[in-house]
Amino acid sequence: MSEEAVVTHHLRLDPEDVGEQDAESLLDAIKSDLRYEEVIHGCLNCGVCSGSCPSHRFFDYSPRIVVQTVLSGDAQAVKDMMDEYIWACAQCYTCAMRCPFHNSPGGLVMIMREVAVWRGMEAVHRLLKPYGRVLLKVLSIGNQLTPDMIQPDFFPDWGPKIPWSSTDLAIKRKAIPVYTLQVTTSAWRVSPETSYELYTIYEETGVFRLIEQIDPNLYEVVSDMVEDLRDMIESSR
Amino acid sequence: MSTSVMVIGAGPAGLQAASTLSHLGFDVTLVEQQDYLGGAVARHQYQVLMPDFSSGPELLSRLIERVDNDSHITVYTGTQVEEVSESHDIFTIKLSGANQKTLQSQAVVLATGFDHFNPARDGKYGYGLFPDVITGAELEEMFAKGPIRRPSNGEIPQSVAFIYCVGSRDRQVGNTYCSRVCCAVSAKQAIELREQLPKARISMFYMDVRTYGLWEDTLYWRSQEEAGVVYVKGRIAEVTEQHGRPVLKGEDTLVRGPFEWPFDLVVLAAGMEPSGGTREMADKFQVSLESHGFIKQAGAIHNASLTDHPGVFVAGAASGPKAIEDSISEGDVASLAVFEYLKAKVTL
Ligand SMILES: Cc1cc2nc3c(=O)[nH]c(=O)nc-3n(C[C@H](O)[C@H](O)[C@H](O)COP(=O)(O)OP(=O)(O)OC[C@H]3O[C@@H](n4cnc5c(N)ncnc54)[C@H](O)[C@@H]3O)c2cc1C
Ligand code: SF4
Ligand code: SF4
Ligand code: SF4
Numbered sequence: 001m002s003e004e005a006v007v008t009h010h011l012r013l014d015p016e017d018v019g020e021q022d023a024e025s026l027l028d029a030i031k032s033d034l035r036y037e038e039v040i041h042g043c044l045n046c047g048v049c050s051g052s053c054p055s056h057r058f059f060d061y062s063p064r065i066v067v068q069t070v071l072s073g074d075a076q077a078v079k080d081m082m083d084e085y086i087w088a089c090a091q092c093y094t095c096a097m098r099c100p101f102h103n104s105p106g107g108l109v110m111i112m113r114e115v116a117v118w119r120g121m122e123a124v125h126r127l128l129k130p131y132g133r134v135l136l137k138v139l140s141i142g143n144q145l146t147p148d149m150i151q152p153d154f155f156p157d158w159g160p161k162i163p164w165s166s167t168d169l170a171i172k173r174k175a176i177p178v179y180t181l182q183v184t185t186s187a188w189r190v191s192p193e194t195s196y197e198l199y200t201i202y203e204e205t206g207v208f209r210l211i212e213q214i215d216p217n218l219y220e221v222v223s224d225m226v227e228d229l230r231d232m233i234e235s236s237r
Numbered sequence: 238m239s240t241s242v243m244v245i246g247a248g249p250a251g252l253q254a255a256s257t258l259s260h261l262g263f264d265v266t267l268v269e270q271q272d273y274l275g276g277a278v279a280r281h282q283y284q285v286l287m288p289d290f291s292s293g294p295e296l297l298s299r300l301i302e303r304v305d306n307d308s309h310i311t312v313y314t315g316t317q318v319e320e321v322s323e324s325h326d327i328f329t330i331k332l333s334g335a336n337q338k339t340l341q342s343q344a345v346v347l348a349t350g351f352d353h354f355n356p357a358r359d360g361k362y363g364y365g366l367f368p369d370v371i372t373g374a375e376l377e378e379m380f381a382k383g384p385i386r387r388p389s390n391g392e393i394p395q396s397v398a399f400i401y402c403v404g405s406r407d408r409q410v411g412n413t414y415c416s417r418v419c420c421a422v423s424a425k426q427a428i429e430l431r432e433q434l435p436k437a438r439i440s441m442f443y444m445d446v447r448t449y450g451l452w453e454d455t456l457y458w459r460s461q462e463e464a465g466v467v468y469v470k471g472r473i474a475e476v477t478e479q480h481g482r483p484v485l486k487g488e489d490t491l492v493r494g495p496f497e498w499p500f501d502l503v504v505l506a507a508g509m510e511p512s513g514g515t516r517e518m519a520d521k522f523q524v525s526l527e528s529h530g531f532i533k534q535a536g537a538i539h540n541a542s543l544t545d546h547p548g549v550f551v552a553g554a555a556s557g558p559k560a561i562e563d564s565i566s567e568g569d570v571a572s573l574a575v576f577e578y579l580k581a582k583v584t585l
Binding site: 047062064097099 | 402406408472497
């Protein structure tokens, strides 16, 4: 087999690639993602995905055009899409349920978003701004939503019971007969050892480097946290 | 001793095969499970045929008369093939139903045809849920019975939509092939509809228009030029209902982007699948199916009627979606292949 004939699928989260934003290299990262062949087989240009897509109905967004643009191989056009266009997708996967070619345009968008995040694209700085608190939770304890984050004003779509649920939180959580759930600042009790392992993974895989790049302030907070925890764990050993 | 050949299925392909085999000197038994002859053309009462707008009933009576008036053809309707055994290249076939006999045949032609894809299997079209969503075959039956009306309320439809590729070219339903005739049949039906509905909006929602060969201008162009039919390139993603009318949801991929479009009547161009009888006979006569479930044409392109079982031949839609004219031609092709196969064995 010739050298070129071997398609190599790299782990898309190659720590070496953090920050690399050359258009060709972005497209290459998308197409060589392990999941790419599962989500895109070809495309009939039929529009069933867009016709099914809630975002297509309300925004200038068509999953068919995302698929066609990626297939066209126009790296610059793909890069342009990653700045704003693809972020209109709601990740509902109705397109994947309906596509007659068994593609998953939503899955392609997911890959593109992950590449955009990994490469620290400008769009990601903007888009992640409102998620500082969620990111901090994810980075520190591996939870994304915790009971104390549920404020009625922020979650009107969770229904009329939400104001009631968010009052007297500590008492309500105490009533849950599972020991690990009787907390309010995390979804369940997270041991310091768990966080310690989590930090090691983030470090090895380049996640911390990524955070440093897209949100330096957050990175500073997280670094302090990591250092304190490590001191604590290592001195107790 | 005369040489007898059994033809199974009495649609256009089987009727033609029976008659040609008799002309070639064989004794023919034509076995049909229904109690009428003519296959899909009779079942759905096609009045006007694609591509030439000739008469369906006339075609049928011509094919059927030839068979009825031929003393070398025995027709068994309401009859099924129960059991098949084979020894020394002779098939012993036990029939059940209206004619319970056991016969011997030196060769068999499978002309067991197709079934329509049942659109209720693909929930997105609302077929079976919304009364004004019908299939192309049901539209043919409506043409036969009288003026076209909305099933929901009996009113004259002011707008009609055709949805292409229903149950074809779709991995989600397991049929990745094109059914070949539905584009052209839909164009024919739209032209016919125009005569009854001079003012109605008639729109075709397609992914590709496959009126191949000579049908391009005689059907596709003509439907626009003479019947004012509008073509929208965008495959329908979903049919819902609002205020008692079906609403088509999709993307106009060329011109206008997203749409939600109400129609009075929606016609699903449902594709063709191998019939239950085709699968069953393939099993009983031990012939292979190709990857889509039709009978495999083992002779590939040099002879469309050869299966991979010597002595068993195939004609018509049993080996893949095709039009009536091709099914009839294959009735002849299979007859000649039978002739060639048997002439080496017996003196006619
Ligand atoms: C909506 C629609 C409209 C169409 N209109 C046109 C048109 O205008 N022009 C055109 O050229 N084509 C048209 N076609 C295609 C046309 O119907 C087919 O080409 C044709 O019917 C195929 O003929 P056939 O004899 O192979 O199969 P069929 O017509 O399907 O006949 C098969 C026969 O075999 C019988 N059978 C099946 N299994 C058994 C068994 N085990 N034992 C005994 N009998 C059995 C069945 O009962 C049936 O009578 C249309 C198709 C559709 C979907
Ligand atoms: S997953 Fe995204 S592209 Fe697919 S239908 Fe949902 S919103 Fe549209
Ligand atoms: S539904 Fe599938 S085949 Fe059709 S346009 Fe979308 S991605 Fe392409
Ligand atoms: S003939 Fe036309 S409607 Fe039928 S499956 Fe092929 S492209 Fe679709």
